[in-house]
Amino acid sequence: MKVVNSRNGGSFLVWTLTVQLVLCGSGVYATNSTKNCKLAYESPSERKVLNRLEPLAHKNFTVVSNTADGNYTYVFQLCGDAAGIPGAGAVQVEDKKPTSKTVIGSYNSTRAIGGSDWVMLIYEKGDAYDAHCSKEMRKAIFMISCNRKIDVGQLEVVLEDRDRLHECFYLFELDSSAVCPALSTQLSTGSIILIIGICLMAVYLIGGFLYQRLIVGAKGMDQFPNYAFWVEFGNLSADGCDFVCRSRNREEAPAYRGVSSEPLDEEQEERDDHLLPM
Template sequence: MRVLLCLVSLPHSFTAISSLLASWAQLKGKRVISSGTKDCKLISHSPLQQKVLERLEPLVGKNFTAEDKASNESYTYVFQLCGDAGGAPNAGVIQVDKKIPKTTVIGKYTHTQAIGGSDWVMLIYTNGEKYDTHCNKEERKAIIMISCDRNVKVSKLEVGLEDREKEEDCFYLFELDASSVCPVIESKLSTGSIILIIGFSLLAVYLVGGFLYQRVIVGAKGVEQFPNYAFWVEFGNLAADGCDFVCRSRKREESPAYRGVATDNLQEEPEERDDHLLPM
């Protein structure tokens, strides 16, 4: 009877497992699909700030963690660009208290400001949870300073400071280095220089490859190892003929100091005969 019940319940079990796998696949697919920096909602939308965010596109979808060990309190901070930091909905930066434990949202990527320079980007997340006693109980704010460093793709997140000893405008400062915010190095070579470099490179490949082919495959010796030797010799001869034709095509004028002698005034000398010298 138990075997029969198991057999009856198997199809339902397979159906349940299949539905769970399908749901998991859909959730996994949703996590993979990302609209990039477009998930960040700018407080005051402007094309300039959107371009600044696009410079940070390589950092999307990554959690950056930092430990704050400077104070007596032990906190862990998690930052994510235009994504849920540590899985907290709409949180760009969170603070995790290990002792309690407790998670505090410092700033949300749904309230973003982006300021950029030539080699840096300042990302500001506002609308965080309110302070309990500090800063006149205003909302928390996170500032992430991302600087240029060509030697690393992205560095570790560092905790700068928490400025909360005032009445208003308090903030958390974080520092991060990335190569994506570095300015593009423009090539100083002109178009003519690039063409010459390409031309000399092709010429070197032609000479070296042709020399090796003539020597190894054909078995040529001496100057015949030069690639297409007969063609270049003929080309040189044709070039010389062309130069001679262009440069020496006009007839030269005879110098007045040297004039030819007229042959009409010359008298024919009598032919000397030496028959009488022969022995009779």
């Protein structure tokens, strides 16, 4: 850190440290909390899927399940200590024995499987069953599905499948927009040109209107920028369209009947000399 030498150097240093603390507290410096999860089989593909769940970090999810065997409360935390138990990713608490907490999955043994709009998070190596599933370690599966309408939904219990000899599990569901695929917003070249043209036209009209009104002092239709030009341009465009697209005959019929060009036969002069008295 470079120290600035000034009379108020001490105050400046204090303010710098204060700003850094505020930025850290507000989350400007991003941290990857999913790194706390240890994958059962480390691989770049599973680590990439796990990183998609980063928005769900530092959040506790709680759900109550009412069953024939009793009421249970489940606590889930992404890559963090659920119910304050170190290493526990998911914990089961029986209402009759609130002090007795059973770890049903550990984030130190995590698996992550993802699709286009879903992620399956698996916590393994929980506490062993007492009399079920050949006394294997418990396992919790969280099915996180895409829902663009909400950031994080409510955790729901689907079932506890323990009536088998091996591979028993707890199944949960959770909706979140964190696992939704990114929306494609790519615009075509024509759309970009159209948007640019509309923006330029808007700037021309608004800027020209303000100039004509405030600077020139025009009133009425004269406030429209280059009003005389656009009126003449419109008339010329109409004449050109009429000339190119016309379909009727432009030659008008004469308003009067023309005289024939052929010479008329001269009528024979009738002589009435024979009528005169001799």
